[in-house]
Amino acid sequence: MERLLALCGPGLEALATAELAGQPGVVPAPRTVQGSGRVAFLGGFPAVYRANLRLRCSERVLVLLSEFRASGFESLCRKAEKLAWERFLMPGQPVAFKAECLKSRLYHESAVVERLAGSIGARLGRVSPVKKLDEEGSGAPPQLFVVRIEDDLASVWVDSSGEPLHRRGYRLETAKAPLRETLASAMVLASGWDKTSPFIDPFCGSGTVAIEAALLARAAAPGSSRRFAFMGWPCFDARAWGAALVEARKERSSACPRILASDRDAGAVEAARANARRAGVEADIAFSTLPVSAVEPVPGPGWIVTNPPYGVRLGRAKDLRDLYAAFGSALWRKFPGWKAGVLCGSADLMAATGLKFKPELSTMNGGLTVAFYCRRI
Secondary structure: OEEEEEEEOOOOHHHHHHHHHOOOOOEEOOOOOOOOOEEEEEEOHHHHHHHHHHOOOEEEEEEEEEEEEOOOHHHHHHHHOOOOHHHOOOOOOOEEEEEEEEOOOOOOHHHHHHHHHHHHHHHHOOOOOEOOOOOOOOOOOOEEEEEEEEOOEEEEEEEOOOOOOOOOOOOOOOOOOOOOHHHHHHHHHHHOOOOOOOEEEOOOOOOHHHHHHHHHHOOOOOOOOOOOHHHHOOOOOHHHHHHHHHHHHHHOOOOOOOEEEEEOOHHHHHHHHHHHHHHOOHHHEEEEEOOHHHOOOOOOOOEEEEOOOOHHHHOOOHHHHHHHHHHHHHHHHHOOOOEEEEEEOOHHHHHOOOOOOEEEEEEEEOOEEEEEEEEEO
16 A cells, blocks of 8 residues: 555645545545645555546645655665665656755755765666756656655655646647646536536636536546556556556546537637547537627526636736626626636636625636635526
C-alpha cells in the first residue's frame, strides 16, 4: 500500500476528496496532509493508474518515495542514497525537482536539489541530469520529484502524472482567457448538475465547460487519450494499466442530455467545436453564435454553468456591467426554476446581475482569486 497525494487547486479539496472516494482501490488516509490543494489517500499502483485516468479536478498524483528526518546535508545525503530511486528512474534519466523548505535547518532549496541529484547518481551509478520541468529538448522527459522539508522532516514524492492532468489533449484551440479543464470540471461538479437535465453555457469561449460536462455525462475517463509519467517507470505494470483502461471503457455511457454552448464571438465558437471534436463529444453539444441576451431555454429546468468575462482579467471591468446586467435579466425572465453557476473574479460584477448569488467555493484562476457563485433562479 502506497501513500499517495492528489494535488488540486486551492479550494477544490472537497471535490477532489469526493472524487477519490468513488475510485476503486482507494483507501482514505489515516491522517490528513496539511496545506492547501493537497488530498492524501492510500492505494496500490493500480489506484495510481486509475486516479490519473479518472480524476477530473486534480492536477497531479504523487507517490511517497520516503519520509525521513534531515537536520543537515550529511544526513540528507546519507539517507537519500538509501532510497529506492530505481523503482521510478532508469539510470541517467533526466530529473526535475520542486522543492520547498519551511522552518528547517535545511533552508536553501537549490542546495537541497543539488544534493538529492547527487544521491540519485550515487545510488543508480549514473548521473541523472537536472532539468527544468518545462525545458524543451530531445530525449526522455524529466521525472519530477516534489520535495518538502518542514520542521526538519523531509518528504520525497514522485510525480506519476507527467504533464498536469488538465492537459487532456483536446484543447488545442483557445479563445481569450482560456479556462483550465480541471477548473471547468470543478465548476460542473460544484454546480450539482444531475447529468440528465439540460445544460447551457452562454459564454462558452473555447468550449471547456460544455466539453467537461459532456465527458462527465458520458462517464468518459478524462485521461484516456494521453500519456503519463508512470508509463516510463521500471515498476510500471502494463497489464494493470490495460485493465484500468478496459474498466473505464466499459463504464462509458451512451446517454447524454441536451448540452448547449454559445458565445457572441464566432471564432471562439469554431474553436470550441474543434475542441469538442477532438474530445469525442462534438455530437453531444449544440454550438451557436449568440449574445447572452438571445440565449433561449430548452424544456427543463436545467443548469446554466458558465465563466463570463470579468474586467480584472481582461482589463475592462466597467464596460462589462451592462453585460452582467443583461445576463441577470435573461436569467430572471427566461430561466425560472433553473440553477445557475457562475465563475467570476469580481463581486461587483456579480452584483450587477441584480440577483443574489451565493459563493460556493473560492479558488485561483490565472493567478487571480475567483469564486464560483450558485443560486436557483
